[in-house]
Amino acid sequence: MTPTRDRIRQLIATLRTTNYDQLEHRLLAALDRNTRSGDATPDGYPTNTLNDSTGSAELTSVESAAHRRLDHPDPDKMRANLRHACRFLDDAVHALHIVDTRLARIETHSARTPPAPEKCQACRIRPAELRSTAGGRLDHAYELCEPCVHFATHVCERHGIPPRIPTPEEAAHHDRTGRWKLRIPA
Ligand SMILES: [Zn+2]
Numbered sequence: 001m002t003p004t005r006d007r008i009r010q011l012i013a014t015l016r017t018t019n020y021d022q023l024e025h026r027l028l029a030a031l032d033r034n035t036r037s038g039d040a041t042p043d044g045y046p047t048n049t050l051n052d053s054t055g056s057a058e059l060t061s062v063e064s065a066a067h068r069r070l071d072h073p074d075p076d077k078m079r080a081n082l083r084h085a086c087r088f089l090d091d092a093v094h095a096l097h098i099v100d101t102r103l104a105r106i107e108t109h110s111a112r113t114p115p116a117p118e119k120c121q122a123c124r125i126r127p128a129e130l131r132s133t134a135g136g137r138l139d140h141a142y143e144l145c146e147p148c149v150h151f152a153t154h155v156c157e158r159h160g161i162p163p164r165i166p167t168p169e170e171a172a173h174h175d176r177t178g179r180w181k182l183r184i185p186a
Contacts, residue, residue: 027089030082037075120145123171137163147174155180 003011117127121142128143134152142165144152151166151174159182166174173181 023089027082027085030078030085034075034079034082037078118143120148122148122151122165122168123175124168125171125175134163138165151180155182 117129120126120128122144126145126147129145130143130149131141132138132144132149132152133141134144134149137152137156142148144165148166148171151170152163155166156163161182166180167183170180170183173179
């Protein structure tokens with residue numbers, strides 16, 4: 001689904017509310033805390049790396065219970081939270097990089113192929129402005145300019161003929177004079 005302009009502005013506004021300095025400060029503080037708690041782990045195994053998932057799995061249930069009674073956060077949970085936070089930060093940075101890459105691709109592509117509006121399928125004079133069935137009056141959708149849509153929706157009806165797109169001759173006459181002159185088949 002293509003987002004709206006409002007949605008894009010809303011997303012960017014949300015990003016702007018992020019305090020990156022504070023985020024860095026808190027992550028580093030958490031890392032330091034993790035390192036310190038690793039040193040204090042009763043089983044004697046160092047648990048101060050982010051990739052270490054064994055940690056206090058080495059603790060017996062009694063040791064774990066004792067540990068939980070201590071008045072500081074469970075180092076296992078702390079480490080899991082830190083790993084989680086870092087992984088999502090990594091993903092967020094990666095995602096922003098993708099946003100940038102995709103936009104660059106669009107811009108490069110647009111620069112190579114300047115958007116030349118297709119000509120209206122009926123008159124072949126003006127650029128097509130919309131893809132329209134003239135409100136279901138035509139058998140299928142055409143790429144049309146506004147005057148040709150007007151022809152199919154109103155001019156045909158005014159002249160009591162079945163809705164259709166104008167012929168190139170009718171369109172050329174309209175382009176010269178600003179008036180529709182119908183060439184009604186016998
Ligand atoms: Zn047209």
